[in-house]
Amino acid sequence: MESSQDFNSLQEEIQKSLISTIKSANRIASHDLSFQRTVNPDVAEELDDKTSRILDLSTRLLNSAARACGLKPPKLEDPEDVDMNWRKVVDVVDSVLEKADRAIDEYTGLVKQRENGDSDSNSKPKQTKSTNKVIRNANVKKPQLDFEIKPNNFPDGPWKPLLTEKPHAEVSLDDSLVTFTGDNGAPQFKHPYEPEISSMQYPDRVFQILDPIPPQPIESTAATWVDTYEGVVEMLQELKEAKEIAVDLEHHDFRTYVGLVSLLQISTREKDWIVDTLKPWRHKLQVLNEVFADPTIVKVFHGAYMDMVWLQRDLGLYVNGLFDTFFASDALHYSSKSLAFLLSKFVNFEADKRYQLADWRMRPLPEEMMYYARSDTHYLLYIYDRIRNDLVQLSDRSNPEKDLISIVLKKSRELSLSRHENLEFNAETGEGSRGWFNFVLKNSHLGYKSDQFAVFRTLWKWRDVTARTEDENPNFVLGTNSLTEIARANPPDAKALHSLLPLTAPLARSKVNEIWSQIQEEKAKGGPTLLQFFIARDPSSQQRGGIPRVTKAQSQTTKLEGAATATKLQRSQLFGNVAVSSRWDETKGAAAVQEDYFPFPWQRFVEDATDFVVGAQPVQETPAATEEPTKPAATVPSAEDEKGEEFTLRRGRKRKSDAIENDETSSSEGEEIQDDVMDDNAVIEIEDEDVPPGAAKRAKKLEKKRKRDEAKMAEERQRLELRTKRQGEKLARKDQRKNQQQPAGSYQAVPFDYSKAASVLHAKRDEAKGSAQEDKKKVFDPYAKTGDDEIKPARRMPPIRGEKSATFKK
Known part of the structure; x- marks a missing residue:
């Protein structure tokens, strides 16, 4: 390719080659490749070369894309590896598309361009791999036994804050420690910093887009272990100079009733501290309220729902100026809201969450656990910078519903007002935080x-x-x-x-x-x-707080007096007036009083129906009169009568006996009978039974029916006589054959050979065959062995036709 060739011509050339390749590949179906390989060895060799070349190009592209995104590329040594590592291939492609989308946004000015200190350009931080098994429940001495203030598991009143002094107070400590009636009806102490947190204002820098400050390299720096009160005071002096601090806790609750804060991690832009909170003087850590309660210093947490309660319960610390990155992740609609996801997204750091449930009471802590505890806060301030800029950029400060940064800060302020309460249990009702x-x-x-x-x-x-x-x-x-x-x-x-x-x-x-x-x-x-x-x-x-209460008097289960019986109704709710059986008709009038019953669910749809007649009786026909009455005057049926007229379909007969035909032709009423008698092609006879024409017509029909019955009886008698005559002749012939004596040796009884019998269906074909060919035909023997048969040649295979595949045949 010439150096002067621009990108457009390169794109067109690549697109033409790609289209040509796809067209060529579509001409041959995938299931025909094996056939083509077998027919032409040159095709097989060329296919293998093309496959290896395409696989090599795909591997190089994936490696290049993975390096650009800081991911581990999948290894594709053969075509089967594509299916085995398809998930990794998709991850690389998704990362490339996301990076390209972000680059386009930066180019168009939609998002501010990143500085050189972007974490995407940095190498992945080196992590210390653990070789030891994560210890969940260590066999150590309970540290709470040495605490100067022992935990009270049987409180006789509401939990009282541990505060002995209140820095950055707008309301004095004595005025803050007041009680109120909680949702459960018991007195509770108010939040000591409730007035200060409710009226605080976040610094202006929180609402500005500032350049993110990259974190210090974790390999070249070390965290400071603080296990003395003097070390806490020295740390406090450095924390007062910071504008933002990142805080996280490690908690243990398996070998204690209320739980223990085992570690306190604090990070600034320059330094990390890990504080041992299992010391007997742990309650003195409330001196850190000079920083934690300072509204001018932003405290960055992630998922601080329980951290707010644990800090005030064990250490007497209260947070004023909270920024929770969990709420920020939710406002930005990230695919995941965990801290591990944010570390992977912004700093390309994979946190080892195996230590999340480890026993943090162990002393000294292993190196791997120290590394994990430090990583939770070491990168959190940089994540805060990135996520705050995104919130400010996407916020519409004039619209409260779209002001994302204000929404996140409001939720963070409400979360910092969380209070700790004693763990309660009511043995009678099962209510309480530790109830059943x-x-x-x-x-x-x-x-x-x-x-x-x-x-x-x-x-x-x-x-x-x-x-x-x-x-x-x-x-x-x-x-x-x-x-x-x-x-x-x-x-x-x-x-x-x-x-x-x-x-x-x-x-x-x-x-x-x-x-x-x-x-x-x-x-x-x-x-x-x-x-x-x-x-x-x-x-x-029910109480206002939604906690149900158990009534003192237990409700008794209703007891039925006697056995439950089901009453049979006179009219079926399902079938109406249709009787189920003749037995039911006999007992229908027995029940005089209709008792209560359970209606069907669909009964309300048919109760108002008026298209049925109650107690309708069938119309009975009167016997035919001996004298023909006068014929009534002909009436013209109305349209309604014709519409509601009923008729009956009867099956006719195609063939009739000679007796019926002779009888019908000799009748005096030949014309009427010929109209009623069906011809040879008639199949269905339609008669009007609903409206009787008169006694004379009924008499004619009855007479006609009588003649038909007589003709049938005569025909049956003839058939019976003919059958009896034939049976007598057959018996006579049989007796005659028995009486005849055959000469000795003239006839021998042998089994009939059906294989040599003449065919009735194919008589002409059998006559054309020679007798020699019939003799060679082998008789099927069901008891013969398969191994006794002679060797048969293989079936003739159809010829191979190297034709074009019919996959795309029109």
Whole structure:
């Protein structure tokens, strides 16, 4: 290609070649290739060369596209690899199309061009690969045993904030710690920073499009481990100078009742910190409120729904100035809203989420877990820059519904007002955050009986009390699945209960006698079934918060007095006045009083129908009179009569006996009879039965019918006589053959050979064949062996015709 050739000519040349290739490929069907390979070896060799060349070109294109997008290219060594790695091929193509779309938007000015520090041009950060198994439940000493402020699992009042001082306060701490009545009717403390968060204004830079600041290389920097109070104070001084900080938490809740914040990760533009929050002085970390409660410093979280509650519960920290990237992802309609997706999209970092459920109480932390904890906040500020710019660019500040940045900030402000409340459980109604009411509401298919429901309630109550006493998670004491299975089995004694307890529940197995005694007490009290429990819910007693309450008086199931009976109606609701059987007609008048009945669902559609007659009786014909009455005057039928006239279709006969024809010709009323008698071609006879013409006409019909019957009887007698005569002649011939004596040796009985018998259907064809050919014909022997047959030649194959495929034949 000459250097002076422009892009348009190159595009035209490529397009012509592509069209020509497609046309040539469409001329030969795919199932004909194997045939062409067999016929012509040169074609097979050329096809293999073209296949390898196309595969090589595809591999080079995929490698180039994958490098441009920072992806791992798929390996295509043979054509079968295309099907095996099709998902990876699609990912590369989608990434290229997305990159091209973004480049077009930047070229047209729709999106601001990215700077040289774009993460797409950077190499993928090196990750530390784990060689150890992720530890879910480490065998370590409970850190809560050394806390200066022990967790209170049996609170006697509302949960009170841990604050001892209130930085950046508009309302004093004493005035902020007031109670109010919650949705459940119990008193609760208000959010201490509610006035400050409600009235705060985000800095102006949040609403501006600014150049993203790339993160520091994670390989050349290290996170600072903070496990002393002095280190916290030093970190605080550096955090005060930042404009934005990124925050994340690592939580553990399996070996504690309320949960533990195990790590606190904080990052600025220049540095990362990982704070150990399992120290005895952990409550002193509320000194960080000087930064967390400062509205001028933006705190970037991702999915901070539970983080807001955990920070105030364990550390006494409150966030003012929250920006949640989860809400931003939702407003921008990303395909996924997880932090792992944002890391992969903006910084090409694949987070190892195996450590998300790891036991973060371990000390010292493995290197892999430290790397994972740091990565959650190290890139979060850069993601915040990118996602904030997209929000501002797509926002219409004059339209509140399209002001995306304001919508995200409003949701973030509402989320920062979340409050922690004590975990409650009402043993009678099952309500509360640790109660069983919501569980049975979602799993009402369990269908527990009275004893089973008593076992279920007892186990749930014992599990909650034991978990609070031992400061363990209820699922560690006894899993919910095991609890429901034990309730379903309803063990008859303590030994059976012990056999149903899993080995992973050592606390429950060691206290099996205590559990069994409580179950016996609960069964003795009696109680409703699970179905009766739901029936007893009174909708009128629903509280404002939507939490239903159980009425004290359980509703009793209605008991029927006597057996339920079904009454037979005089008129069928399905078939109307049509009787089902003759027996039903006999007993029809027995029921004089119509009792209540259950109508069919469709009854309302037919109750108003007026096109039927109740109690209609069939019209009975009177016998024919001996004297012919006077013929009534002919009346002209009206249009309505003709429209409603009924007729009967009767099957006619094509052939008639000579007796009937002679009888009909000798009748005095020949003309009328000839009209009624059917000809040879008649098949259907139509008679008018609804409107009788008169007694004379009926008499003629009866006479005509009588003559027909007599003719039939005469014909039957003739047939019977002829049949009797033939049978007598046959018997006479048989007796004659028996009486004749045959000479000895003149006849021998042999079995009849059907193979040599003459054909009746093909007599002429058999006569033309020679007798020699008939003798050679082998008789079929069902008992012969297949191996005794002589070797037969192979079937003649049809000739191979190298014709054109008929796939595209018109």
